[in-house]
Structures are given as structure tokens and as C-alpha cells.
Amino acid sequence: MTKPLRIEIPLNPHVAALPPYNAGLNIAAAQKHCGRPDIAALASNENPAGCSPHVAVALAGLNPSRYSDPACTTLRAALSHKLGIPPERIVAGNGSEEMIAAVCRAVVCPGSLVAMISPGFGLHEIEALANGAWVEKVGMQPNLDFDVPAIIAMLARQPAIFFLSSPSNPVGPALDGESLNRILTAVAPQTLLVLDEAYFEFTDDDMPDGLAALSSTNISWVVLRTFSKAYGLAGLRVGYAVTSDARLARAVAAAKTPFNVNAAAQVAAVAALDDEAWMRSSVVALKRERARVADAVAFMGLSAARSQTNFLFIDIGRDSQSALDHFLSQGIIVKPWKEEGYETFIRVTIGSPTENDRFIDALRMLTTG
Numbered sequence: 001m002t003k004p005l006r007i008e009i010p011l012n013p014h015v016a017a018l019p020p021y022n023a024g025l026n027i028a029a030a031q032k033h034c035g036r037p038d039i040a041a042l043a044s045n046e047n048p049a050g051c052s053p054h055v056a057v058a059l060a061g062l063n064p065s066r067y068s069d070p071a072c073t074t075l076r077a078a079l080s081h082k083l084g085i086p087p088e089r090i091v092a093g094n095g096s097e098e099m100i101a102a103v104c105r106a107v108v109c110p111g112s113l114v115a116m117i118s119p120g121f122g123l124h125e126i127e128a129l130a131n132g133a134w135v136e137k138v139g140m141q142p143n144l145d146f147d148v149p150a151i152i153a154m155l156a157r158q159p160a161i162f163f164l165s166s167p168s169n170p171v172g173p174a175l176d177g178e179s180l181n182r183i184l185t186a187v188a189p190q191t192l193l194v195l196d197e198a199y200f201e202f203t204d205d206d207m208p209d210g211l212a213a214l215s216s217t218n219i220s221w222v223v224l225r226t227f228s229k230a231y232g233l234a235g236l237r238v239g240y241a242v243t244s245d246a247r248l249a250r251a252v253a254a255a256k257t258p259f260n261v262n263a264a265a266q267v268a269a270v271a272a273l274d275d276e277a278w279m280r281s282s283v284v285a286l287k288r289e290r291a292r293v294a295d296a297v298a299f300m301g302l303s304a305a306r307s308q309t310n311f312l313f314i315d316i317g318r319d320s321q322s323a324l325d326h327f328l329s330q331g332i333i334v335k336p337w338k339e340e341g342y343e344t345f346i347r348v349t350i351g352s353p354t355e356n357d358r359f360i361d362a363l364r365m366l367t368t369g
């Protein structure tokens, strides 16, 4: 008997048409590609110093056979204490990227307008599109600073969501207090402002705290933060959303999977919060290295955007995709940017001093070779 032909099942057209997320190479793939074991992984903005030693201690006491707490009660209580926000307004996620998805699922309807910055974070677009949104982008200025008037003009169109990552990924600058306040006064009551502060811990002391600025407004907002970057827990997947009100938090929580934050991630995040001193000292060391790499880049006559993050966005003056092989041959993974107008840019994470030296040498070789 011949098998009947399988009919292709209809797919959700929004999901079937999604652009891929540009996740880049992992260390094993890079090792295979260049045949060397000592890979400098500078494409994902992880913490080169690892994480607090309190995390390993906490993980050693874990019982993996029990389901994790779906409400993340202990973690949310610790965050509430740290931030001065009631736990009812905090939702923990499997990385803050899950919270981007949950916010979209909670708010976006087919045809909703969702706005974001370009160049920007791919998931702001992907998760909006997955829910049937129409996505519009606001460019950065030629000097790679935020274009505040253009952001305000977009807000006048009253999008359902405006995603703003400040500090910006991939560019690096953060909105100063005056710019942020101008933007906040332009947010309509119908618009949810999502301030993605994945790099909050790396900002200079004179930069505004988004949570504090938003708390004094009556707009609807979400602030996203993560344990992946400054706290060094990228592999465990834990981040969180702080919301303007408990109703919004309930909608975001309803849009996530029930046991989204696994037990290891929950205890690790609590332990990391308990050792802020480790995080702060690793940030101090990282900023020193960031200044050193930025100086070396400038000395080569290349320009990097001002950075309030743990990475630099550098115009290498040639197609960045084809420079990828050069860096890989030196055992270095960087992120070539692919958005239109930025094809000569790479985003490079600030690594350990040795990794940064290797990056500087490879960049010099590329630009003088």
C-alpha cells in the first residue's frame, strides 16, 4: 500500500514569517571552525569574571526532583526589597527575553503598532511580529546617539508598545535624565513603554535610574532587567519585569509558562543578589577595560560609539561579515552587525584583559594588514 501524500499543515503565518534571531557562534562551533581551543567569546555580552562564589554554594544544596516555585516567591521578595517595589508588580522570567515575549503576548493584538529603535535588539521585533504586530523603527542619529525628536514623533502615533533599550544594545549609549523625561512626557495613556535595562548595572553614576524616573509618572510601563550580564548568570536564564501596576504584572505572568524559571536559576539569582559587592567590583574592573579598549580603538583611527554597557559598537570601515573569518582565525568571536546601514559595524564584548589584548591585536592586524 502506498502512503498517502502528506498535506502541509497550515502554520501560523506570523510565526512562519519570522526573521531568524542572530545568536552568533558558540564556543564549540568556533573551536571546530578555527581548530584552536582558546576561544575569546566576545559576541554575547557575558561576564568574563564569571559570577559570585555564593552562587555555587547555593546550587550545591539544590533538589532537582522538585518542581520550581512557579511564583518565584523568594526571588521576587528579594527583588522587592532591593528595588522598593511591591512583589505584586514584579514578574520573574526565563531570562528577560521571556519577559519580552510575555509582554507582547499580553498586550499585542494582530495589527497593533509596536515601535522600537534601530539598530536595536532583535527580540523586540521578533516577539512583536510573532503576535501579529506591525513593527516600525526609529533610527539612531548619525553620531550614534538617541534621536529624541524622532522617538517623540513615533510616540505621537500611539503605538501599543514602544521598546526602548537604554543603555542601547547594540550601540551602547544611555538616555540622560533630560532626554528620558522628554520622552516620558510624550507617552500616551494607550502606549506601554517597555524600558529594557539589560545593561543598567554598567551605567555611569550620573545616569538616571529608569525605575525611579518612571515611578513618578502615571504612564503604563515595564522595566526589564536581567541576571545574564553584570551578575554573570547568562547560562541559567533568569531576568525580570517590573511593571507600573499589579494588573499589568498579572497579565504578563499569565502570558508566561507556569514553571518558567527553573529551581537552579531561582536559587542562583537570590544568591547573586545577596552578593552585590561581587557584581559591583566586577563592573568596576570591566569599565576600566572598556576605557582601555576604546582608547586602543580610537588610536587605530576607528570610531566606537559611547558605551554605558559591557560592549563596544565599532565601525571597522569594511564589511563586518567578511571580517568575521579574520577574527575567528585568531580564535575570537565578535558580532558582525547586519542591520541596513550598519554593515561595517561589529559589536564586541569587553572580556578579560588577555581576551581584550587579543581582540586589539586582531583588530590592528585587520586594519593595517
Ligand SMILES: *Cc1c(COP(=O)(O)O)cnc(C)c1O
Pocket (backbone or CB within 6 Å): 045, 094, 095, 096, 097, 098, 121, 165, 169, 196, 198, 225, 226, 227, 228, 234, 237, 238, 239
Ligand atoms: C541580553 C539582553 C536581553 C536578554 O537577556 P536575558 O539573558 O534573556 O535575560 C534583553 N535585552 C537586551 C537589550 C539584551 O541585550
